[in-house]
Amino acid sequence: MKVARVLLMFALVSGLTACGDSGDDASTVRGVTDSEIRFGGAHDLSGVFAAVSNPALNGANLRIAEVNEAGGVHGRRIRYIVEDHGYQVPRAAQAANKLVTRDEVFGKLLTLGTPHNLAAFPIMDRHDVPSLFPLTPARPMLETGDFSRRFSLSASYYDNVGNAIDWLFEREGFERICVMYIPSDFGEEIHQAARDAAERHDGLSLVSATSHRPDESNFSGTLSRKRAGNCDLLVLGLAVRATVAVASSVRDMNWDGVELLASTAAFHAAVSSAPGGATEGMWAASAGPDIQTLRDRPESAAFIEAYRQAYGSNPDAMAQTGYSVAHALVLALEKAGRDLTVDTLVAALESLDYIDPVSGIHVRMGPDDHILLGDTWITRVRGGIWETEAVIEMR
Numbered sequence: 001m002k003v004a005r006v007l008l009m010f011a012l013v014s015g016l017t018a019c020g021d022s023g024d025d026a027s028t029v030r031g032v033t034d035s036e037i038r039f040g041g042a043h044d045l046s047g048v049f050a051a052v053s054n055p056a057l058n059g060a061n062l063r064i065a066e067v068n069e070a071g072g073v074h075g076r077r078i079r080y081i082v083e084d085h086g087y088q089v090p091r092a093a094q095a096a097n098k099l100v101t102r103d104e105v106f107g108k109l110l111t112l113g114t115p116h117n118l119a120a121f122p123i124m125d126r127h128d129v130p131s132l133f134p135l136t137p138a139r140p141m142l143e144t145g146d147f148s149r150r151f152s153l154s155a156s157y158y159d160n161v162g163n164a165i166d167w168l169f170e171r172e173g174f175e176r177i178c179v180m181y182i183p184s185d186f187g188e189e190i191h192q193a194a195r196d197a198a199e200r201h202d203g204l205s206l207v208s209a210t211s212h213r214p215d216e217s218n219f220s221g222t223l224s225r226k227r228a229g230n231c232d233l234l235v236l237g238l239a240v241r242a243t244v245a246v247a248s249s250v251r252d253m254n255w256d257g258v259e260l261l262a263s264t265a266a267f268h269a270a271v272s273s274a275p276g277g278a279t280e281g282m283w284a285a286s287a288g289p290d291i292q293t294l295r296d297r298p299e300s301a302a303f304i305e306a307y308r309q310a311y312g313s314n315p316d317a318m319a320q321t322g323y324s325v326a327h328a329l330v331l332a333l334e335k336a337g338r339d340l341t342v343d344t345l346v347a348a349l350e351s352l353d354y355i356d357p358v359s360g361i362h363v364r365m366g367p368d369d370h371i372l373l374g375d376t377w378i379t380r381v382r383g384g385i386w387e388t389e390a391v392i393e394m395r
Contacts, residue, residue: 029106029340029341029342030104030105030106030127030128030129031103031104031105031106031107032076032106032340033076034075034076035075035076035077036072036076036077036078036079037073037076037077037078037079037106037333037340038079038081038103038104038105038106039078039079039080039081039105039106039107039108039109039132039329040080040081040082040083040099040100040103040105040107040108040109041057041060041080041081041082041083041099041108041109041110041111042082042083042084042085042092042095042096042099042108042111042112042113042116042120043056043057043082043083043084043085043110043111043112043135044084044085044086044087044112044113045057045082045084045086046084046086047085047086047087047088047214048087048214048215048239048240048241048242049087049112049113049239049240049265051239051240051241051268051270051318052112052135052240052265052268052318053112053135053318054318055315055316055318055319055322056110056112056135056318056319056321056322056325057082057110057322058307058310058311058315058319058322059307059315059318059319059320059321059322059323059324059325059326060080060109060110060322060323060325060326061080061322061326062306062307062310062311062319062322062323062326063322063323063326063327063330064078064080064326064330065310066306067330073330073333073334074333074334074337074338074340075338076340078329078330078333080109081099081103081105083095083098083099085112085113085116087112087113087116087214089113089115089116089119090119092111092113092115092116092117092119092120093119093120093123095120096108096119096120096123096124097123100123100124100127100129101123101127105129106129106340106342106345107129107130107131107132107342107345108120108124108129108130108131108132108134109132109133109325109326109329110132110133110134110135110322110325111131111134111135112134112135112136113134113135113136113186114136114138114140114141114184114185114186114189115184115185115186117131117134117136117140117141118140118144118185121144121145124149125145125146125149128149128342129149130149130150130151130342130345130346131149131150131151132151132325132329133151133152133153133325133328133329133372134152134153135153135321136153136157136186136265137152137153137154137155137156137157137160137264137287137371138156138157138158138185138186138189139156139157139158139189140185141156142370142371147370148346149342149346150370151349151365151370151371151372152370152371152372153287153321153325153371153372153373154264154287154288154371154372154373154374155287155371155373155374155375155376155394156189157186157189157190157193157237157263157264157265158189158190158192158193159193159376159394160263160264160285160286160287160376161189161190161193161194161197161235161237161261161263161285162193162196162197163285163376163378163392163394164261164283164284164285164376164378165177165193165194165197165233165235165261166197166200166201167378167390167392168233168259168261168283168378169197169201169204172233172259174204174232174233174259175203175204175205175232176204176205176207176229176230176231176232176233177194177197177198177204177205177206177207177231177233177234177235178206178207178208178209178210178226178229178231178233178234178235179191179194179195179206179208179209179210179234179235179236179237180209180210180211180212180219180222180234180235180236180237180238180246181209181210181211181212181236181237181238182211182212182213182214182237182238182239183211183212184214186237186265187211187237187238189237190235190236190237190263191209191211191237193235194206194209194235195209207229207230207231208225208226208229208231210222210226212238212242214239214242216242217241217242217245218245219242219245219246219249220249220253223246223249223250223253223255224253226258227253227255227258230257231258232257232258232259233258233259233260233261234246234250234258234259234260234261235261236260236261236262236263236266237263237265238265238266239265239266240265240266240268240270240271241270243262243266243271243279244270244271244274244278244279246260247260247271247274247278247279247282248274248276248278251276251278259281259282259283260279260281260282260283261282261283261284261285262282262283262284262285263284263285264284264285264286264287266284267284267286267287267290267317267379267386268316268317268318269290269292269314269316269317269385270316271284271381272290272381272384272385272386273384273385277384279381280381280382280383280384281380281381281382282380282381283378283379283380283389284378284379284380284381284386285376285377285378285379286317286376286377286379286386287321287373287375287376287377288317288320288321288324288359288361288373288377289359289360289377289379289386289388290316290317290379290385290386290387290388291303291304291315291316291317291319291320291358291359292314292316292385292386293385293386293387293388294358294359294360297360299357299358299360300358300359300360303315303320303323303357303358307319307323317386320358320359323358324356324358324359324361324372325372327356327357327358328349328352328356328363328372331348331352331354332345332348332349332352333345333348334348335348335351335352336348349365349370350365350366350367350369350370351365351366352364352365353365361373361375364395369395374394374395375391375392375393375394375395376391376392376394377390377391377392378390378391378392
């Protein structure tokens with residue numbers, strides 16, 4: 001009996017060792033086999049930011065499919081496992097636990113939501129799973145935990161919105177800012193950017209800031225009070241549908257003395273093409289150009305056609321983002337070589353320097369720079385698309 005128990009314990013220990021996530025070859029590197037590399041993502045496929053996650057996921061899957069059909073990277077296919085968190089933090093934590101411990105992914109890619117990523121970081125760090133270009137450029141994406149395992153999609157909400165307010169103040173002469181935001185890390189960062197911008201400039205003041213539920217849809221009372229406060233720039237840290245609802249309410253009120261500034265989170269075709277031109281003239285601080293303004297570039301046109309063939313609709317800025325992120329990952333995997341580890345991937349990511357084929361943006365990173373898209377693009381809705389007004393270089 002004792003021998004049997006000893007043999008059973010040996011078998012259990014051996015099994016746990018075989019499932020380990022460290023080592024130098026494909027048989028012992030988490031998420032890497034001779035034939036595939038597994039990545040995971042937790043998205044909002046059914047909640048208030050589904051309009052962001054779904055096209056981004058489509059764009060990433062399009063690039064991954066292209067690579068897999070061509071034989072993969074160094075003979076390995078990329079497998080992207082996706083979970084839906086519905087923009088709920090507990091579900092995001094559950095998804096992270098499942099992806100890391102059960103699916104044993106090599107890295108987390110494009111996961112949406114600031115608090116949702118933060119909830120996942122502890123389990124990712126325990127298992128040395130890097131965070132790769134989450135769909136939130138919030139500052140904690142690079143500042144929380146091990147920097148060497150963090151790579152951000154773009155300059156932060158704080159930097160982009162702050163840069164946009166500075167630029168608009170100098171050129172448009174706004175004097176009184178109001179803010180509407182979701183009470184989350186995402187919304188608070190935009191609120192802070194507006195507050196600090198007001199402190200930087202004489203003649204600019206923050207007169208009102210209100211927080212709103214992610215699923216809120218009736219803003220008439222709030223907007224009436226902000227109108228009474230003589231706001232001339234309304235900064236929005238809201239989801240896509242809420243951003244359109246605010247713009248529609250402003251139009252219905254005939255409030256002509258205010259302009260709207262959205263964050264990267266609302267840089268979306270559903271906003272720019274809102275019914276009745278409700279968002280015409282809206283500003284946004286984005287991480288790049290609208291794909292619809294790039295149709296004359298052969299590479300961009302090819303992407304638009306490939307996306308249309310795959311999904312039956314035109315791509316938007318989020319689809320372009322997903323494709324470009326997946327492309328960056330593929331380039332890094334190629335540079336990392338066949339003997340793939342987290343350290344070789346990190347080194348490869350830190351050496352990327354290329355022109356993104358779809359957007360034409362110069363992408364470059366380094367050991368102290370883990371931001372894929374580092375500049376602020378000032379865009380404005382004109383004729384239903386986001387037209388580029390200026391690019392503020394930050395590198």
